[in-house]
Amino acid sequence: MIRLDKHEDGLWVVTIDRPDKANSLTREMLEELAGIAEAAQEARALVLTGAGKVFSAGMDLEAAKSGLATDGVWERLSGALAGLPGMTVAALNGTVAGGAIGMVLACDLRVAVAGTKVFYPVMQRGFLPQPSDPARLAALIGPSRARMILMAGEKIDSDTALAWGLIDRMVEADPVEAARALCADTLAATPAHAAAIKAMCRG
Template sequence: MSHVRFTTEGRIARIILSRPDRRNALTTAMLEDLEAAAIALVAEPEVRAVILDAEGEDFSVGMDIAEMRRLPQPTVLLRRTAGQGARTMRAIAEIPQPVICAIQGVATGGAAALASACDFRVAASGARIGYGEVKLGINLMWQALGPLMRLVGPAKAKRLVMSGDLVPAETLFQWGFVDELADPGDLSAAALAMAEHYAALPPIAVQMVKRSVNALAAALDPAILHADTDQWLLAAKSADHREAVEAFLEKRAGRFKGD
C-alpha cells in the first residue's frame, strides 16, 4: 500500500503524505514514491503548480525509526539505501513547476528537509519545525544542509541542526524558512491560493526563472554535500548513535561518551 497520494485538479497537482496513523513517519518506500511523483510531473505540461502536503495533525515526524533499525547491514548496500533521501530531495527541487509545501503540526528531520526542497513554505500557526538528527547521534544528510543554509543563513542553520530543537513556525517566518503563515483551518486554502497565483502566470517564464535560481544557488552542493551519506555511515556505527536510539525508545536521557 502506498502512503503517498498524487492528485491533479485543473492546473494544480498535489503530492500528499498519507500515513496519519504513524504521524506520516517516512519510509524508504515513501521516499521512492515521492521521487516517482516528482519525476512524473516533468511530463505534465497542463500542471502549472504543485502542493506538497500531508493528512492528519502533523506534516511528518521524519524517518521511521523502526525502519532505520532494520536497514540492510552490508555497507555497500546501506550506502545506496541511505542515498534515497538525497535523490528524493533532488527530484522535488527539479520539478519544473513551482512547489508549495503546506506544513501543519510537527515537521522534523527528513520532513523539514523535504520542505526545504520546495520553492515556498506555508505553515499553520502553532506548527513546529526542526532537524532532530543530532539527538539520535547522527548528522543531517540528504544534502539538506545547503537548502537550509540558503533559507536562514549559517548561524541559524547551525542553531537548528546542532540543537535538534523544534522551532515555532512564527520564528521561522522571521528567519526566512517559512514564507507565509496561516490559521490552522486556513492552511489548505492559503497553499492553494499561492499555487493558483503562480499557476496563472506564463509557465515558460516562471519555470525558467525557477531553474536558473536553483542552479545558481545550489551550484556547489554536489561537490560539497555528496559526502553527508558517508558521514552518516560513520555516525550510524557509533556507540553514541546506538545509545541515542535506545534512549529515545525508552524515553530517557541519553548517556553519550563521544564514541
C-alpha cells in the same frame, strides 16, 4: 499512504497519508514520493502536505533499523523536487521533523499552520543530515541559525520560523488552500514562462 490529486489546471497535490503514525516515512513511501516528484515535470505547480495534525515526524522507527536514515532515497526526493520547473509549495499542516525537513527545504515556498514546530535531531541521534539539507537550510536562514537547528537541536516554533524565513507564510486554517492561492499566477502562466522566471530566481 501517499495520495496524489491531479487538478485540471495543472496543480498536483501530494499528501502524506499516514496520520495514525504521525506521517512517519518508510522506504516505500519515500520511493513513491520520489517517483511522483520525478514524474511531475508536466505539473504546472505541486503542493506537498500531510494528513492530520502533523506534516511528518520523519523516519519510521522500524524502518530506521534497516538503515533508512542514510539511504539515498531522501536525497533523490529532495533533488527531484528542487529540479521541478513549476512552483512547489510545502503546505505544513503541523510539525515537521527529521529527514522530512529535506523535502520541505527543497520546495520553493513554505506555508504553515500556526503551532507548527520544526526540528532536525541529527546531532542527538548520531546521524548526518542528508547532503543537500544543511546548504538549503543555511541559504534560507543563515549559517548560525542552521547550526541552532542541526547542532544545538533547537525546536523552532512557527513564530520563530516565520521571523527567520524558514516558513514564508503562517495561516490559521487550511495551508493547502493558502498554497494553492500562492500558485495561482504560475498556474495561469505558460510552463515555459514560469520555468524561466524560476530559473532566474536561482541566480
